[in-house]
Amino acid sequence: MTAPPLPAGAHPRFEGYTTELVAKNFNEPVHCCFDDQGNCSVIECGHRVEAKPRALKVDVDSGDWEVFSTFPATGGASPAP
Numbered sequence: 001m002t003a004p005p006l007p008a009g010a011h012p013r014f015e016g017y018t019t020e021l022v023a024k025n026f027n028e029p030v031h032c033c034f035d036d037q038g039n040c041s042v043i044e045c046g047h048r049v050e051a052k053p054r055a056l057k058v059d060v061d062s063g064d065w066e067v068f069s070t071f072p073a074t075g076g077a078s079p080a081p
Contacts, residue, residue: 022040022058022060022063023040023042023058023059023060023063023064023065024063026042026044026056026065027044027046027049027051027054028044028045028046028048028049028051029042029043029044030043030044030045031043038060039057040057040058040059040060041055041056041057041058041068042055042056042058042065043055043056044056046071052070052071052072053070053071054067054068054069054070054071055067055068055069055070055071056068
């Protein structure tokens with residue numbers, strides 16, 4: 001017996017794990033981590049959008065987030081002439 005196909009854009013779930021959306025509206029998130037107290041940090045890269053890379057502090061209870069640090073742009077696309 002095979003599992004039914006996943007809907008477009010869905011990712012397979014790993015047995016024993018669950019997912020829950022806790023925050024949204026990031027620019028280009030590339031990394032998420034939690035410390036031993038459950039605090040969440042998200043890193044954005046900024047290379048596909050006109051925004052500098054940022055480190056964000058996320059409140060997993062409310063979904064609110066704030067910029068913790070902004071990094072210098074590292075190149076990416078050349079500016080328009």
